Amino acid sequence: MAVKGCNGEAKLANGASCNKVTVVLGAQWGDEGKGKVVDMLASDADLVCRCQGGNNAGHTVVVDNKEFDFHLLPSGIINPNCKSIIGNGVVIHLPGLFEECIKNERKGLINWKQRLLISDRAHLVFDFHQQVDGLQEMEKGKKSLGTTKKGIGPTYASKATRNGLRLADLLGDFNTFKEKLFFLGTYPYVTSSNCSIGGVCTGLGLPPSTIGDVIGVVKAYTTRVGDGPFPTELKDDIGEKLQIIGHEIGVTTKRKRRCGWLDIPLLIYTSMVNGYTKICLTKLDILDDFDEVKIGFEYLLNGKKLNYYPSSLFELSSVKVNYLTLPGWKKNISSIRYFNDLPENAKKFVFTITELLEVPVKWVGVGQGRESMISVD
Template sequence: MFTIITGSQFGDEGKGKIVDLMSGDYDLVVRFQGGNNAGHTVKVGEDVYKLHLIPSGFLLDSRVLIGPGTVVDPEVLAEEMDMLAEGGIELSPEKMGVDAKTSIIMPYHIELDVMREAKRTEKIGTTGRGIGFAYIDKVARDEIRMADLTSKDKLLQRLSELAPSKEAAIRELDGNPGIVMDEQLIDKYVKLGERLAPYITDVSYEVNKALDDGKSVLAEGAQGTHLDVIHGTQKFVTSSCTIAGSACANIGVGPTKVDSVLGIVKAYITRVGEGPMPTELFDDAGKQIQTVGGEVGTTTGRSRRCGWFDLPLLKKAIYLNGYTSIALTKLDVLSNLDPIKVCVSYELGGEVLDYPPEDAADLAACKPVYEDLPGWENDLTAVKSFDDLPQAAKDYVLYLEDKMGVPVDYISVGPAREQTFRK
């Protein structure tokens, strides 16, 4: 079985928790895009793991893989491995693999990222971690790959080829061009390469071989659908393709192998950074959702903007991903809000739209058209089944399910693994 999981909104929908919950049923869990600009939090009992690169299945028996469509800061990866080791979780080469073709985020990528964002008159909300510039180099065929870190001679050869253009680009942005060929940084990356060398693998081969052998594979995406570099809210997007179809290209497996696509949907909507968000709330309801939901970015520490559920955006996510089922998260956060509003369409220039306009500026100008649903006062965090939900909460789930046209398979009422149940 081959299952793909993606976020259906602007990221932060709770993918890490759902992947952790499901990974016990899968032999391989594979991260297929993004870098350490994405974060996921896994909570088991009193233990909380905040990670940015390592796939969520590390707690169970799954082998976790980082695919060639990702970009990896090797220092961050090593720090995550050390953090898990301190908690008694050792990631051996038998437990984790990193594709040889994975692009490496180099110090000059981070320098370029920070300097470029500082020069923008209209910020796009980059995390400053070099992700975009690493992807630029991938497309330009100027990348450093994981395999290049395993040999100092190989790394120096690649850097000597790239140095003139990188130094010139940094100099133009008033940055420090000496960072490109800094000897101490090069030695550090070579040591990181030596440490990670035993983990290098061919992810495409592993996945295809596993499927041929009747094993199960779970592909884990980062960020969310509307941050997709092609289909998202340009220019306020990430640097990679976040939708389900990109899992096949970024891992290296044919689309005919896909059996199911699970969309992670928050019971409301949030966004970190800049960009249009038609249902954003600036009132007490928005503050309550942000506070109760703990809406702070795992990676950036920035407060997330909060809004009511946006059906037009969700409809587009369903089209883009081809979801076969939905996991609805953070239903508990909506307790003690009455009414609960759902955006069913937009008003733009005197027209009513039930699907988002292509242009991000037009989306920013859209006024949400709401339907009101009754709220509930009950604390949902101890609920263990759909039947035990208060009627208003059940009605909200069934209403969304009907409007989405995709079955809700999972419902989450808290951050812990045991706070998620099948509908």
């Protein structure tokens, strides 16, 4: 669990100030009294957040001789001036959550509906996950793990194998939700590994305090292999031209990559998640022969600008994109080795990306070799 505190100031990727967070971790095998500590710290906090696990957890907090039991709810929710967040890493059994809220409301938990926020990217625990949990434990016999049989492990397994369902699926089109539920459609068209900044800590055992610069590598246009929503995709001659000039064929799959213009809303979201401090822009030379180049700078849904990146595939498939159109430079830049020697229109393209992302572009790639990586002073 993480509690927002006032023990220092940090900078977001876009330069805005934010308070650092205070993190409470159990240092043994559980049952250390984390809930009590979170409740104590939350009395002076604006936000209290839960980042992982499910209703297999159990925290008892006593306030004014009233005993509150929490399983999914962050323990700091008792503080009436504190908002509580259930994050995307938590797996949620909705009937259990409703039961927990009502039970604690009867004990004196006030205004929880106004103060509880839940990520729509959090995965849902279904009854069949709990049944699978119980059957797996039964099958192990004397070698069972002693799980709580709340379905937490099987739900995370569904998440890793990409056939789980998230809260966003339930909030979207219900017919699509039923189709996914009964015919196990996959939700993200990505790898199951942890490719964000958090994966650095878990994959190497590094504490977050050791991380300095976070460099986001950005192609001068956008590509992807396989299925999935692609708002800036070009299904015309321009997309084919990008694919051919850029040699956009998957190294592993040997499939042609789908190509489209640069997608800024996507990059703003990944920058928010990872905290980029610098950008390395690659394959700028692929755009050499275009009369004009475009940058998708905002999404529209039903004619209205979106101020968030959609977690629902239904929403993401429905967005329209507004573009900035910039003049091309119509010059071979592959032999250029200094940023100031780039054509003005190429430099303008780079500066526009920096302006839109509010993260500095520090390197620009104009070819395949290491010597083709230009430093931006």
